[in-house]
Ligand SMILES: Nc1ncnc2c1ncn2[C@@H]1O[C@H](COP(=O)(O)OP(=O)(O)OP(=O)(O)O)[C@@H](O)[C@H]1O
């Protein structure tokens with residue numbers, strides 16, 4: 001059984017300008033101990049979908065289901081959900097500078113988490129655990145740094161502290177929402193290594209959210225690419241890298257600087273802007289930016305369907321199934337289908 | 343660490359007060375007006391005026407006079423009025439206990455009411471309760487203090503007394519050391535009056551500050567940690583939101599105490615006011631110095647207390 005199984009999740013925010021359809025029908029599952037990466041540009045609904053599941057969006061209209069060990073998180077009562085948050089499912093946020101409380105000691109923030117889930121733990125025990133955790137994530141002199149305030153930590157150390165907090169109660173699932181985006185390039189790799197090392201060590205399932213397919217390269221088992229609140233392609237990591245079908249995934253791959261698996265010299269960002277989530281383009285939401293757009297694309301929403309002959313590979317695009325990969329043959333298929341170079 | 347911080351702030355306060363004495367003293371000498379001449383009267387001969395001037399010590403060099411004044415000030419002596427020889431300390435201090443009682447008691451009340459209402463309002467933003475409180479706050483802010491005072495006097499004092507429930511005494515002051523219960527009973531109406539106006543301001547301040555803080559990433563972290571919502575609001579939200587509110591409290595308490603001392607000394611009853619008004623018109627230096635110093639001291643002390651509270655609330659201040 002999957003650890004987490006999300007079905008037909010939709011999330012909308014009623015605003016003065018209209019309904020923001022942040023997530024428009026998302027299904028995915030996370031297996032115990034495995035890593036699913038959710039990839040997409042800013043605004044594609046990555047954060048919103050995970051926060052909706054955890055009950056962190058009280059102002060949103062949410063539908064669908066999210067079974068965690070068989071219990072639907074979207075229908076649990078608030079108290080039970082609170083007990084799951086931070087203990088069985090924990091979150092590492094993007095910006096460690098703003099995600100820790102500036103007025104409390106780092107150690108206090110960890111022991112608080114322990115205490116709100118188990119009032120029976122003594123202060124000394126909780127503190128020992130906090131020191132142990134800080135050591136585990138590679139903070140030097142953890143017995144001393146436990147009494148530091150966040151502003152006395154560097155950005156990388158703060159993210160390590162967030163990771164320590166996330167692991168405090170041996171969660172089954174960790175949601176890491178762009179855990180390295182706010183950090184220096186050199187620190188990014190260290191933090192990513194740390195997360196994956198601890199994940200393996202403690203057999204934790206990881207839901208890794210990122211807008212950078214490059215980050216996913218050495219980490220994810222499965223990848224789901226999102227665009228405008230919908231999944232557009234889903235496959236294991238190798239397939240996504242070497243046999244992408246959806247033009248958006250292809251675009252993301254081509255915009256990774258110096259990446260492996262992509263031919264050098266073809267770096268180019270996807271032209272155009274992500275769409276408005278209030279007036280989402282009809283049909284395939286990507287069509288205004290797609291080089292291969294066909295008349296059907298603006299008229300009908302392509303279903304997320306199995307790409308034949310490629311295992312669990314699924315893509316939501318009207319292009320023929322043979323149009324997989326970054327090679328010239330695939331390109332020829334795409335161009336033929338779309339009626340010549342755009 | 344904290345002691346060094348405290349010492350630094352106290353020294354800073356002393357320096358400010360010293361600058362105030364310096365400023366007032368020398369402004370007095372460059373400003374027009376001659377207390378000796380005023381005191382001597384219109385018919386006095388130049389010799390008589392000189393005599394009075396020597397009597398007051400005003401013939402000596404300014405620096406000597408200043409040194410002399412500071413010497414006495416350091417011994418807690420504010421000097422005597424040039425005109426009626428009354429002790430300035432007594433003159434100014436007469437208004438201090440009632441003023442402090444009024445302002446500090448009122449401050450506790452308006453702070454508690456304003457902050458709790460602000461938190462409720464912010465956590466139920468755009469609800470009926472929030473709208474109602476915002477309306478009341480607006481009304482409270484826009485109503486002049488004396489209208490609220492008269493209204494309360496009418497409702498709570500006049501009507502209750504008429505109904506045979508004389509719970510609130512008419513306006514007067516009983517010293518705290520004399521009878522604490524009576525002290526509080528006599529101050530309740532003024533406290534409520536003061537608090538009504540101020541609580542409205544504090545409600546709006548707290549509400550705004552709280553709404554900002556509740557949007558912070560670390561609040562989301564607290565919820566994601568599984569912290570119960572009440573605790574998120576108080577321990578994580580209010581803790582941060584309180585900082586600007588406390589600093590406003592320092593400013594308000596300082597200004598009110600300073601302001602009320604001056605207003606009461608100037609416009610108050612019982613001869614004291616007359617003397618102070620006269621002091622300004624007729625350049626009665628010791629009295630002017632006394633009033634200015636006490637006012638400045640009230641503001642300085644209030645700000646010092648705020649700084650200390652700040653340091654307790656936020657380690658970054660303490661460790662900076
Ligand atoms: N509280 C809210 N009210 C209204 N709209 C919202 C709210 N929160 C998010 N949105 C909208 O929902 C959409 C999806 O946002 P989300 O934060 O999930 O994007 P994301 O994929 O995580 O992007 P990023 O890479 O920038 O984090 C965006 O268009 C955003 O503007």
Ligand code: SF4
Nearest residue numbers: 284287290297317318
């Ligand atoms: S469905 Fe059409 S517009 Fe959408 S990605 Fe495929 S080809 Fe492009």
Ligand SMILES: [Mg+2]
Nearest residue numbers: 046047048177
């Ligand atoms: Mg996001």
